[in-house]
Amino acid sequence: MVRPGAEGEIPRLELEAVEEAQQLTELWWYVSRSTGLVATALAVGSLVFGFLFSARQTGKRLRPAWWLDLHNWLGGLALAFTAIHMLAVIFADLGYGLVDVLVPGTSTDSTLAVTLGVLGFYGIAIASVTAWRRVRSRMSRAVWHTLHLVSIPAVAFGGLHAYLMGTDAGSRAFVLFIVLAAVAGSYAAALRITGLAAERSRSSEQILNSGSGRSDRDGVR
Amino acid sequence: MSQFGLHHVEHVMGMAVSIDVRGGDAPLSALRDVVAWLHHVDATFSTYRDDSPITGWARGELTLDELSDEIRDVLRLCDEVREDSYGAFDINAVHAPNGTQVDPSGLVKGWATERAAEMLTASGATDLCINAGGDIALRGHFAPGKPWRVGIRHPLEADRLAMVVELSGQVGLATSATYERGNHIVDPRTDAPPSGLLSATVVGPDLTFADAYATTVFVMGVDGLRWLAEHPGYEGYVITDEQMTYATDGFPPRALDE
Amino acid sequence: MTVFDDVMTAMYPPPRPGQLLDAPTREQLDRIAELQARRKASAPARSVAKRSTTTTASGKRRHAAHRSRMAALAASISATGMLTAYLAAADHAGASNIALGSSSLSSAATGAQAPAATTPAATTPAATTPATAAKKPAGSATTAPKSTPATTAKPATGGATSFVGGTAQTRWGPVQVKVTITAGHIVDVVALQSPNSHSRSTWINSQAVPMLRSEALQAQSANINTISGATYTSDGYAQSLQSALDQARAQGVTVG
Numbered sequence: 001m002v003r004p005g006a007e008g009e010i011p012r013l014e015l016e017a018v019e020e021a022q023q024l025t026e027l028w029w030y031v032s033r034s035t036g037l038v039a040t041a042l043a044v045g046s047l048v049f050g051f052l053f054s055a056r057q058t059g060k061r062l063r064p065a066w067w068l069d070l071h072n073w074l075g076g077l078a079l080a081f082t083a084i085h086m087l088a089v090i091f092a093d094l095g096y097g098l099v100d101v102l103v104p105g106t107s108t109d110s111t112l113a114v115t116l117g118v119l120g121f122y123g124i125a126i127a128s129v130t131a132w133r134r135v136r137s138r139m140s141r142a143v144w145h146t147l148h149l150v151s152i153p154a155v156a157f158g159g160l161h162a163y164l165m166g167t168d169a170g171s172r173a174f175v176l177f178i179v180l181a182a183v184a185g186s187y188a189a190a191l192r193i194t195g196l197a198a199e200r201s202r203s204s205e206q207i208l209n210s211g212s213g214r215s216d217r218d219g220v221r
Numbered sequence: 222m223s224q225f226g227l228h229h230v231e232h233v234m235g236m237a238v239s240i241d242v243r244g245g246d247a248p249l250s251a252l253r254d255v256v257a258w259l260h261h262v263d264a265t266f267s268t269y270r271d272d273s274p275i276t277g278w279a280r281g282e283l284t285l286d287e288l289s290d291e292i293r294d295v296l297r298l299c300d301e302v303r304e305d306s307y308g309a310f311d312i313n314a315v316h317a318p319n320g321t322q323v324d325p326s327g328l329v330k331g332w333a334t335e336r337a338a339e340m341l342t343a344s345g346a347t348d349l350c351i352n353a354g355g356d357i358a359l360r361g362h363f364a365p366g367k368p369w370r371v372g373i374r375h376p377l378e379a380d381r382l383a384m385v386v387e388l389s390g391q392v393g394l395a396t397s398a399t400y401e402r403g404n405h406i407v408d409p410r411t412d413a414p415p416s417g418l419l420s421a422t423v424v425g426p427d428l429t430f431a432d433a434y435a436t437t438v439f440v441m442g443v444d445g446l447r448w449l450a451e452h453p454g455y456e457g458y459v460i461t462d463e464q465m466t467y468a469t470d471g472f473p474p475r476a477l478d479e
Numbered sequence: 480m481t482v483f484d485d486v487m488t489a490m491y492p493p494p495r496p497g498q499l500l501d502a503p504t505r506e507q508l509d510r511i512a513e514l515q516a517r518r519k520a521s522a523p524a525r526s527v528a529k530r531s532t533t534t535t536a537s538g539k540r541r542h543a544a545h546r547s548r549m550a551a552l553a554a555s556i557s558a559t560g561m562l563t564a565y566l567a568a569a570d571h572a573g574a575s576n577i578a579l580g581s582s583s584l585s586s587a588a589t590g591a592q593a594p595a596a597t598t599p600a601a602t603t604p605a606a607t608t609p610a611t612a613a614k615k616p617a618g619s620a621t622t623a624p625k626s627t628p629a630t631t632a633k634p635a636t637g638g639a640t641s642f643v644g645g646t647a648q649t650r651w652g653p654v655q656v657k658v659t660i661t662a663g664h665i666v667d668v669v670a671l672q673s674p675n676s677h678s679r680s681t682w683i684n685s686q687a688v689p690m691l692r693s694e695a696l697q698a699q700s701a702n703i704n705t706i707s708g709a710t711y712t713s714d715g716y717a718q719s720l721q722s723a724l725d726q727a728r729a730q731g732v733t734v735g
Contacts, residue, residue, distance in 0.1 A: 027567070034563040038558050063543065065543035066543045070544040070547050073547075073551060237721070369705065370703045371703065371705055371706070373708060382706070
């Protein structure tokens with residue numbers, strides 16, 4: 001019940017609660033931006049590692065197993081950070097709901113940019129899940145490879161999404177970052193493509209990929 | 222009822238209350254009842270009077286039990302909005318003219334006007350507008366097929382409008398602004414008039430809350446619109462001291478001139 | 480443990496605590512330990528070449544790039560934290576530089592009319608390159624800080640004059656407005672440049688849409704039935720628009 005305030009006593013009330021709630025929402029918004037950027041970096045990193053690995057460009061000192069493991073890990077991290085990014089976007093109260101971030105084309109605001117991001121998420125999710133040993137062992141190498149290649153457009157979509165949508169897309173640092181990412185990705189892709197012919201002729205081709213696939217399958221069954 | 226319905230301007234509660242009934246079968250006695258009601262509210266809730274129950278209670282001369290049900294209802298509503306607004310709307314945080322720190326007029330004006338509109342509709346009026354010093358309770362239409370066109374005063378220029386909206390049905394509209402006299406809005410945190418906004422307007426189904434929410438949003442500033450957006454049916458429009466205007470998504474768009 | 484190990488253990492049982500060993504025995508034990516360590520070091524490397532994970536003696540799976548994984552995780556999390564902090568700090572630094580948005584216009588409108596009209600050279604920079612103009616404030620007394628003083632007077636027919644204000648860095652982002660003045664009154668305000676829809680304004684206005692247009696309408700021509708916020712006091716009522724509307728209503732004149 002309301003009581004008359006004592007003379008000279010101004011009630012200090014819970015207006016701070018409003019501010020705290022708003023600060024929390026604001027924090028989510030900053031988290032959505034930073035996780036988006038970090039997820040992009042991780043996805044590009046995983047892509048580069050993947051290209052270099054399959055191009056047999058892992059150098060002499062680094063073990064291929066280490067390389068492959070880190071490639072998978074970066075992909076998984078990219079997926080996780082993308083998921084946090086999506087949650088943060090919802091919590092940040094920007095007007096995007098669960099449907100907007102999960103179903104392509106449903107967002108009414110910046111439809112193209114959001115859709116690219118959603119498709120990128122699914123692409124990375126497909127590549128990451130099928131890279132998981134138990135899932136991968138249940139499909140043929142051709143099927144797995146096709147699904148795994150989905151990650152390439154997915155990363156491109158993600159980068160485009162960041163460029164179209166990103167609050168920080170106008171900053172010089174972001175432009176530098178996206179250019180570096182594009183250069184690194186293209187360089188690795190070029191190495192992979194030019195290395196394909198040479199690799200095919202090599203007799204040692206099976207050592208790493210099918211070799212690991214076979215032993216994994218044996219282990220599961 | 223005549224072709225022009227009922228129309229009356231009553232000076233009560235320190236302001237001009239304009240009553241305009243345009244449709245329905247309300248008798249002239251209904252208008253008299255409304256005028257009597259407004260004077261009753263003034264006598265009960267006026268913080269300018271030493272003999273009003275609200276002043277007596279604020280000074281501790283009356284206990285809560287000695288107050289009438291309607292005063293307790295109003296205080297309960299004030300308390301509801303205070304909790305809902307995290308203390309931004311607080312009848313204890315104002316300096317009332319009677320020297321106390323209780324002033325429910327941020328809600329009473331809207332409450333009394335809403336009740337007056339209810340009285341008229343209960344007597345058969347279907348289309349009406351009561352403008353109590355800028356707080357407006359509407360019912361129905363201005364004319365068949367024509368909504369009420371309500372101007373919102375420009376906060377800096379008294380003879381100009383910032384916005385015109387078209388409204389119909391059961392609607393309350395209230396504006397809280399720096400230019401209001403006697404509206405001692407202070408930010409409970411600073412004990413100073415809130416800065417950032419020149420005026421805040423709230424539209425909603427019940428003028429009681431539209432009035433209180435307008436005060437709340439005015440205290441909270443632009444961010445108050447986010448708070449308001451969580452109240453279904455209520456929409457807001459503010460003008461900042463940078464003369465930028467912001468509105469919630471559902472605020473009626475500016476009515477274009479015919 | 481291999482057969483080799485078993486044999487060696489049988490031949491040279493591990494010393495019980497406190498048991499004294501002679502020098503040759505200790506030498507042999509050291510040698511065996513060294514051999515075993517070398518074998519252990521080389522064995523996992525081969526198995527790892529086949530699979531990305533291997534099983535340690537404790538039965539726990541260990542990833543080939545375990546350390547690098549943890550490093551990548553730590554780097555990602557700290558990068559997120561640092562970016563979040565940086566973005567928040569950058570934003571709040573920007574928010575503290577609140578310059579007047581449209582109100583800078585009114586000062587431009589009232590004070591800058593004559594000078595702007597006489598120096599039409601000031602026209603282009605403000606109108607065409609607001610971004611660069613905003614970064615280098617030129618000295619002039621007519622505008623608020625952080626907004627470009629250059630204003631443009633474009634004499635139009637009928638006494639209406641349009642001013643293009645400089646770009647003001649507001650809390651919501653850069654804003655540039657054009658104001659039209661007739662007979663000393665602002666009749667139109669149009670936002671030429673509004674804040675990026677994906678910047679902080681999106682957050683703050685997810686439910687509050689900035690209209691960026693303060694409409695000072697002529698009440699007389701607005702065709703309205705009633706006015707909100709216009710007549711609070713009885714004293715002011717007599718001169719108010721609401722009073723005029725009420726009088727017209729009382730005389731049976733349909734307004735609106």
